[in-house]
Amino acid sequence: MSALNRCPHCGRDTIARLIKLTARAKAPAVCPECGGRSCTGITPLSLFGYFALILVCGTLLRLAARTGNRWSLLAVLALFGGGFLYISYRTPLVKLERYPLQRNIAIAVVVAVFAAGGWWFYNDIRM
Known part of the structure; x- marks a missing residue:
């Protein structure tokens, strides 16, 4: 059984993780209990933070490729993958705005x- 996420409308854990990760304003996640529609709460400020993370990882990746050190390359890839997983799983669902x-x-x-x-x-x- 997959982990369920909390619906922002009714407060119950009813929305599947895959549905949450694909929930956008044009294709929202619908709660099976209350019928509330929600999407991921990504704001312009958080997008700027994610962009900064991508820039840092890209710069470190370029540096690791130039030095030829495999361990630093793997560390940068792990940092990038960890950041992606953190963003994917920790981004909350929010009610669709009116x-x-x-x-x-x-x-x-x-x-x-x-x-x-x-x-x-x-x-x-x-x-």
Whole structure:
């Protein structure tokens, strides 16, 4: 029997792990007990953290490949795999929001801030 995850609506452990890992806003996980729809709670800020983890692992992977040390290469791959498993299993399910426009506005603001910072950094280096 596979481990079950807690439904954010009724609070019972009814949602299978595989269903949770594939639950998105367009294809939500449906609780068999209460019928509540939920998806994984990945926010733009947590996506930035995951992106940073991928950058660090990619940099270390490149360094390990250049040095030719197999143990460091295996350590980086273990770090990357462990980070993926942590993200996959520890990301909670959340209720679907009533107003998806709020989420899209938040994502647009984060993208605009990073684009403005990148533009400023690029122009600062050129001078």
